[in-house]
Amino acid sequence: MQDIQQIELSGIAGKTYAECVRLNRPCIISGLYDVLPDLRLWNIQSAKDRIVDKELKVYVMPKVDSQSSLGYWVKMKASDYLSQLESGFFDSSKTFYLAMQRLDEDLPELKPYVLLDKLLPENLIAASSFWLGQSKTIVYLHMDPYDNFFMQLMGQKTFHLYPPSDRKYLYPCSPFGSSPEASLVDPLQLDLEKFPLARHATRIEITLKAGDALFLPIYWWHAVQGGPETTMSVNIWCKGRTFSSFGGAMQLMPRGVKQGIGSLINKFWKKN
Ligand SMILES: O=C(O)CCC(=O)C(=O)O
Numbered sequence: 001m002q003d004i005q006q007i008e009l010s011g012i013a014g015k016t017y018a019e020c021v022r023l024n025r026p027c028i029i030s031g032l033y034d035v036l037p038d039l040r041l042w043n044i045q046s047a048k049d050r051i052v053d054k055e056l057k058v059y060v061m062p063k064v065d066s067q068s069s070l071g072y073w074v075k076m077k078a079s080d081y082l083s084q085l086e087s088g089f090f091d092s093s094k095t096f097y098l099a100m101q102r103l104d105e106d107l108p109e110l111k112p113y114v115l116l117d118k119l120l121p122e123n124l125i126a127a128s129s130f131w132l133g134q135s136k137t138i139v140y141l142h143m144d145p146y147d148n149f150f151m152q153l154m155g156q157k158t159f160h161l162y163p164p165s166d167r168k169y170l171y172p173c174s175p176f177g178s179s180p181e182a183s184l185v186d187p188l189q190l191d192l193e194k195f196p197l198a199r200h201a202t203r204i205e206i207t208l209k210a211g212d213a214l215f216l217p218i219y220w221w222h223a224v225q226g227g228p229e230t231t232m233s234v235n236i237w238c239k240g241r242t243f244s245s246f247g248g249a250m251q252l253m254p255r256g257v258k259q260g261i262g263s264l265i266n267k268f269w270k271k272n
Pocket of ligand 1: 131137138139144148157222224225235
C-alpha cells in the first residue's frame with residue numbers, strides 16, 4: 001500500500017476518528033476486533049440465516065466498457081439473490097450488486113453484529129450501509145459529502161482515490177445537474193485523449209482484504225472495484241466537516257440547497 005498511514009483502533013470511541021480528521025488523508029485502520037468481534041460471521045450462509053425472507057433492492061450494472069451506461073435498481077427476494085450469488089447469476093451480461101443497504105432501515109437484522117459505537121459515538125454517525133456483491137463490481141468515480149469508514153468483511157476491494165484538490169483534473173459533472181458528485185473520468189480505463197487533464201491527477205490505489213478498514217476523508221474522489229470473488233463490506237458515513245474543502249462544498253452545494261428547499265416545501269405541504 002503506497003503512502004498510506006496505518007492507525008490502530010483506539011479503545012475510546014471517537015478517538016480514532018479525531019486522529020483521522022487530524023491527518024485528513026486516507027488511512028488504514030487496524031485492530032478492528034472491537035467493532036467486528038467475529039469476522040467469520042460474515043459469509044453467505046450467515047447472511048441467508050439472517051435476511052433470507054427479505055425483499056431487497058439490488059443494483060444492476062450493465063457489463064460494458066463505459067461508465068456512461070447507467071445502472072438501475074430491481075426488487076429481488078434475498079433468497080434468490082443469495083442463491084444466485086452462490087451458483088452464478090442467470091444473466092451473465094450484467095453485474096448484480098446488493099449495494100448501499102442502510103443498516104437502520106433496510107437490514108436492521110445485521111446491525112447487532114457490527115458494533116459501530118466502538119468506533120464512533122452515535123451522534124457522529126450519519127448512516128451505515130451494507131454491501132454484498134458478485135465478483136468484479138464497479139462503482140465509478142465519485143465523492144461523498146461525508147467522511148467514510150469502510151470495512152471489508154469478505155473478499156477484496158480496490159479503491160482508486162484522488163484528493164479533493166484534483167477536482168480540476170477530473171471532469172466532475174455539473175454542480176447544477178442531477179449527479180454533481182460524479183466524475184466523467186474512469187480510472188480503470190483512463191482515456192487521456194478525451195480527458196487530457198486527468199494525467200495531472202494523483203491517484204492512490206489501495207486494496208482492502210477481509211478485516212481491513214479504510215478511512216476515506218470527505219470529498220475524496222473514489223472508484224471502487226470488487227475483486228475476483230464475492231465481496232461483503234460495511235461502511236459508516238460520519239456527520240459534519242461540510243466546509244473542510246471549499247471545492248467539494250461548492251460542487252455539492254446547489255443540490256443541497258435544492259434538497260433543503262424541497263424538504264421545506266414537503267413539510268409545509270403536509271402541514272396544510
Ligand atoms: O463498495 C463499493 O462498491 C462502493 C463504496 C463507496 O462508493 C462508498 O463507500 O462511498
